[in-house]
Amino acid sequence: MAASASHDCLKGSRPLLVIANSSWYLAHYRHLLLQRLQQDGRHVVALSPVDSSTAQLSRFLIHIPWRIHRSTDSNPFSFGISFLRMLFLVRAIKPHLVHSHTLKANLLAVVVTSIFGIPCVLSFAGMGRLSKAQGPSRLAFVLVLRSIAFFALRERRSRWRWRLTPNRTAFIFQNPIDRSLFERALPHLHSSRNHLIAGSGVPASYLPDFAELALPEPLPNQWWQIPSELTSPADAVCEFLFCGRLLRSKGIGTFLEIASLLESQHFTVFGGVDPSSGDSLLTAELTALQSQHDNVHFAGSQCDPLLHLQVPYPVLLVPSNYGEGLPRAVAEALALGIPVISSRAATCGIFDISTIYVAEGDAPGDYLHCFDQLLADHATGRLVPRMQAGRALVQRSLSEAGIVEETLAVYQLLENDRGNSYLLNKDDARLHSWLAQ
Numbered sequence: 001m002a003a004s005a006s007h008d009c010l011k012g013s014r015p016l017l018v019i020a021n022s023s024w025y026l027a028h029y030r031h032l033l034l035q036r037l038q039q040d041g042r043h044v045v046a047l048s049p050v051d052s053s054t055a056q057l058s059r060f061l062i063h064i065p066w067r068i069h070r071s072t073d074s075n076p077f078s079f080g081i082s083f084l085r086m087l088f089l090v091r092a093i094k095p096h097l098v099h100s101h102t103l104k105a106n107l108l109a110v111v112v113t114s115i116f117g118i119p120c121v122l123s124f125a126g127m128g129r130l131s132k133a134q135g136p137s138r139l140a141f142v143l144v145l146r147s148i149a150f151f152a153l154r155e156r157r158s159r160w161r162w163r164l165t166p167n168r169t170a171f172i173f174q175n176p177i178d179r180s181l182f183e184r185a186l187p188h189l190h191s192s193r194n195h196l197i198a199g200s201g202v203p204a205s206y207l208p209d210f211a212e213l214a215l216p217e218p219l220p221n222q223w224w225q226i227p228s229e230l231t232s233p234a235d236a237v238c239e240f241l242f243c244g245r246l247l248r249s250k251g252i253g254t255f256l257e258i259a260s261l262l263e264s265q266h267f268t269v270f271g272g273v274d275p276s277s278g279d280s281l282l283t284a285e286l287t288a289l290q291s292q293h294d295n296v297h298f299a300g301s302q303c304d305p306l307l308h309l310q311v312p313y314p315v316l317l318v319p320s321n322y323g324e325g326l327p328r329a330v331a332e333a334l335a336l337g338i339p340v341i342s343s344r345a346a347t348c349g350i351f352d353i354s355t356i357y358v359a360e361g362d363a364p365g366d367y368l369h370c371f372d373q374l375l376a377d378h379a380t381g382r383l384v385p386r387m388q389a390g391r392a393l394v395q396r397s398l399s400e401a402g403i404v405e406e407t408l409a410v411y412q413l414l415e416n417d418r419g420n421s422y423l424l425n426k427d428d429a430r431l432h433s434w435l436a437q
Helices: 002-012 023-029 031-039 054-058 076-093 103-116 136-152 176-185 252-261 283-292 328-335 364-380 383-397 400-417 422-436
Strands: 016-019 044-048 062-065 097-101 120-124 154-156 162-164 169-173 194-196 239-243 266-270 296-300 314-318 340-342
Touching: 016 076, 023 031, 023 044, 023 054, 031 044, 031 400, 044 054, 044 076, 054 062, 076 103, 097 103, 097 400, 103 120, 103 136, 103 154, 120 136, 120 400, 136 154, 136 176, 169 176, 169 400, 176 194, 239 252, 252 266, 252 364, 283 296, 314 328, 314 364, 328 340, 328 383, 340 364, 364 383
Parallel strands: 016 044, 016 097, 044 062, 097 120, 120 169, 169 194, 239 266, 239 314, 266 296, 314 340
Antiparallel strands: 154 162
């Protein structure tokens, strides 16, 4: 009896394994989730590459270094090495649940957990550039999705025997467009396991208490002033903001073109180059670009740049066609009362013209038209209600605390529906035999 009780105790202490293609992603976007898991008494282990955020991540959980290149790297040798490393690490860690993030990590995680029969949550933080490709690249993208679906529905039950298990894997999509794309590519996959959870959420520090229809105090910036009480913004200097990696597909080129057309305005770039992506600007290019654009400041990567911003007329510009999940900078700007001008692709089926300004096309002139509309709305008093609607949307649906609760509910669903895995059953049998001696 004592052996059985000890066995149950040890069985319940198995860790939850979180996987991502960067430690920065987990530390920046999943910090509150990981903290909540620890507070709930769960043992959490993170598997991700070493980067500038690894030390921060290691302060509140066990971090195990793991190498993986981003999805743009198609080298089969490095992909195979990453797979084998994950296979051996999962075999050693023996988690009761795996939560993976990003497309390439998801493909590896779903295969490994299928081999060991471990329940798995796959979060798609956007589909990336590959989802926008055509021709062979598009076929490769669909093949990746179908491979994920194939292994998501299967698990090994003994050394040589496999079986269909539709309840082993749950999918989390950050926006309805990605979920619809996935379901169109895989119509046979049961949609009850496809969960829509809007991004990673906006931290509480961005969400002070405010009445939905009242003006916040103090006012976030000069856009919230009554037009007659200040000089027209058309005569003032606005601060256009870019937040993100300096990828061409995220619109850094378009942002700089707009800066060339609005020489009297200021432009600030928060973000750095990504050496792992062939789509990124190079470090050597930044000096030349800075000399070409006197009104552009490259501020580099910063923690919460919008939260600490103090300029009278900020405007967040998001000219991205990357294949975003849910651009958190947009939600953060709305929470802080900063007007947003976005590409249609970056709205992700979450934001619309009731809360932000949406460019009709990808040309710089389309964004200038939105800026003209923003100025006109301010002059006629229509801007503040739009910004109030944006703040209310974030408060209602996009808070980080709410996203954490929705994610924990997905964990609970899998844990309620699942028994032990092939790997854990074998390990439990050995443990039971040892305890019975």
